[in-house]
Amino acid sequence: MSPSPSEDDSDEEPSPRIPQQRIIESSEYPMRVLAGAGTGKTFTMVRKVEHLIDEHDVSPDRILALTFTNKAAASMREKLNEKLGAPGYDVNAYTYHSICHDILREYAYHAEIDPQFDVVNNADRTALIHEALDEITYRFTSPEVYGPDSHADGAAGSLLKFISTMKSKGISPSTIETFLGDADRLLELEALVDRIVDRANETVRVSWRAPSADRLEEMRDGLADLQQSIEDERTALGQTGVEQSVATFLCGMEETCTSLAELLETEEASIIDDEHKPAFRLPAYLFGTYASPPSGIPDSMSVTLTGKLRSFVEECQEAADLVAGYTAYEQRLHEASLVDFADLIGATLDLLEDPNIRAEIAGQYDYVFCDEFQDTDAVQFELVDQLADDDKLFVVGDDDQAIYEWRGAAVENIGHRLEERYETLIPETLEENFRSKQPILDVANNVIAQLEARGSEKELTAVGDAANASDGIATITAAEDDEEQAEQIATAIGRLLAGSLSDVDETYGAGDIALLVRKNRHAKPIVRALEERGIPYQLAGGLAADSVGVETVLAYLKALANPADEVSLNRVLTMRYRLHDVDLRLLNTASDSLSEALQSLPLDQFREPERVRRAREDFQALRAKREIYSVARLFRELKEQTNIDWYLSPQERRDLRTLESLIDSFGEGALQPALDESFLELLSLMESLDDSVAGVQDQAETVSDAVNIMTVHKSKGLEFPVVFLPNLSADQWEPSTRSYDTLGHTLEETAATPLDQDFEKRDEYEARRIFHVAMTRAEEQLVLVGRHADDGGVDDGDLSLSFIDSWLPEQIPWRATGASFPIWQEVTAGLPPTATDWTDEVAPIDGGVDPTISVNGESVPQSVARDRVLALARGLLNGDLDSVSPATAGFAVEALSTDGGPALSHRHSYTSLEKYSQCSRRHYLDYLVRAFEDPQRGDTGSNTVSIRDTGILFHDTAELAAKRSLTSPEKWNDVCDELGRQGSYSAGIVDQAKGCIDRYFSTEASSWEILSAERSFTLDIDGHTITGKIDAVYRNSAGNLVVLDYKATTMQRSLDDNLQLPIYLLACQQLFDERIDEAGYVYVGSVGPDMSTRTFSDDELAQCRQDLLTRLQAAEDSTFDDYTAGDHCQWCPHRSLSCSQTH
């Protein structure tokens, strides 16, 4: 056990390490701690608060601790309480938003807002945005969008994004309006860009292909002309903000003209003699005269000066349109006494401008602690600054884990902004990582080492055993195709779970493994591959959003509640009943309503009447039950009646389980509502929460019994023994620019100009930090899956990007190299020598490629090795191992001889004897040799498996419930849920088991007393031993003992013609003192509910004992050679043997 002070809440708290201790005990403020991933930053912060209270007698209520999420605030309170007892709760642990909420409530009057204000919820905000949209007149941009169901909900989405970007930077509508000035000027600015391009066409665009000294001379003159024209444009510009910004742009262009002229002069020789020949096209390209990079200019260079300027102008134009919507939105919020999340902070800041109020509020706290400071935005920074009146400020965070810039967070807050605001700031760092092995940290350090403007040059180092570990990194070179990559990953995960990867000693459970994706869509093919292999997985909320199955079930419920809801009904008819198009049209065009048509149209009018009939009957039956059943019951009934599980994937069944738990929570007990209007309201409420059903459940983010799949962003703060990172290729990780950033940034700081930031570079940095966060989630094994981008787009004759860069003047902040993150190239270049390559091991065997594996030092193609193993297995089965030569087997075949070893031992049970009576070969294989089942995927068997699992789950439930003396169906259901979760049964199995419970409770047996459950016995019959388990022994209402066996199958069993019940009774005679002669079956499967028992006379039992003896003796003599072929062969797990071939 490593002394990990991080997340774990193990009983004994570890003691802080030296650097942590120094921070905890320090009395110096303001202090900033840059704490790397897994270095225990929250631990240190909590301990520091404790230290203040314990050692310095600071009153807990004088301490303010700010975090980002409610969850984090709650956990901090909890931890403090654990350590300090009740005073721990007196520490003011807030989120950045919740403290503002409280302040505004108290000072609403001063803040001039309605004291009854509410925080706007998603639904209301969407409504307000839509109203605000009406106020926008589109002069420059068009509101058209590509589809209402896509992520950014079109016009509303872009307005919302605009507003929240501006608000997070504290920029008001009027600031924007002032900056933009008259709309006509914006049109004029667009024309200005066109004029520059036109001018460039006249001055620097050339038609000749080969440069000469004269031509270059001519072009230098052209550049001078162009520069003059730009200068003229610049001096004609007005004084508004935009125009000044454009003026700065133009300055940069003029500089570029000078610089390019210089290039043509100094490099004249190399341009003429071919080395830098394409440089003569550079001016024309940079000033926008080419639609795409001409030959010689690398395709990857997408930066042109005019392009940059144009997009800035367009951004301003769009802003000019949207600002009206911003104003209207603010207006409506105010009228409705609503504030949004950004207002909470903004209004509080306004309030704090009053020195008296500020003194009052900030005076309540002596110390201010801030967590995750790298995620704060501009207004949150100001808030903290205002509250930390005495500069007793303690800030923790990690600039290397800043991955929320795109939503307004500013990394500079924890960097130079803090340093500038607090000149006496004490910088501290934590670099000891308690989570990962050193090689993992090395790679993680690598990607961020080259970031510029980091707060400090942190380098994570492992402690304890992890520091000396040399393993921990594996790579897989991903196939081009996403599906194939998914196969590779699924294979790797499967092998990991089976413990069969050659260089991994550890065995892992599914819950130990996380798959972290950059984008949601990366998960899709991988999910499919896992599903195919039956590897359990869990998608973190959001990823499961589009579960077709859940939607279909929801539609079914809606249609039942309200048959007039034809949209839902149509959906059900299509998705579940798969009605033919023609039949659907017939139903929809009937004179009656859709639901009436479904019930009344003569079946012979349909093309596929059978499907229509099924839909009709199901719907009718369920409609009738709707009146009498509770929603929860009806839901279960629905699933059973329509057999809808059959149409769902295992994952969709899992999704359905969350829906079920939601329905259960809707109303349990006597007052359970029926499916009615109020339920529909709930449904629409759920759907309006745009993150779908999956988002509603606030379960733990991770599960322990399935592979956790989530985006990197969601994984922040979590840790897993094994982490897979797929899609590591430049084209999947490449940064892309964010909108409104140039404008937002320009408006945010008065001194800033659109020219002083290279946003693409910033995006690249963020991509690196996201990768860093992803890798530092791994404790023991990090699996990197990626490949090189198809092609850099760099031709041999191209100018190099760095050559171009060297001729771009300083005033131009962006570089031709742009934002490129050749992620796989960097990964492969920076691998530790001990990193292993799993690519061959996870290659598909049938895929044409035949990787080699090492057998006794010899390299053998995998297919050959596989054949050898199979030959060996066949030899073993047939008893002719001699036919396998020791040389090819790799070891002496004699080693397998059983001579002198223990004889195959016979252990009998009721089932084994039954198998024997069916086929003695099968008995031999299953119970003596214990052969494994044929590996071929038996599609035929899938149904029986699920019934078998259902039976097992029901039996387990019954056993546990009996042992806990539980007697109500609700309690049994609880037990069933509990076991279902532990055993990673699919949702469908749990449902079916619950159906069994329902049926059990409608039998008489459920009212009897259970004396013993799952009682194991050993019965001796003349030297032969039979073992087994008795499901249950009851005392019936007459006071007699009865042996009962639960049957979850689809068939009844005869009471007379079998040995099972007599065996149990014989066993019970030894186990119980009382006489027991009655036994029978309780049918809880689909043939039930039913129960039948009978009594056995002593004579009958004695006869059975004789029969048993005969069979036992026969079974002991059974060999592989005897077999009975028959119908049973088609279900036999050994059906690839020749004995079954005749059938």
Next chain:
DNA sequence: TGTGTCGCCCTTTTT
């Protein structure tokens, strides 16, 4: 060699 056109796909998310 440069441009036109068609088809394809469409981040990251908390308060």
Next chain:
DNA sequence: GGGCGACACA
């Protein structure tokens, strides 16, 4: 709707 890559043309 729009950006981008793949191909076809002048």
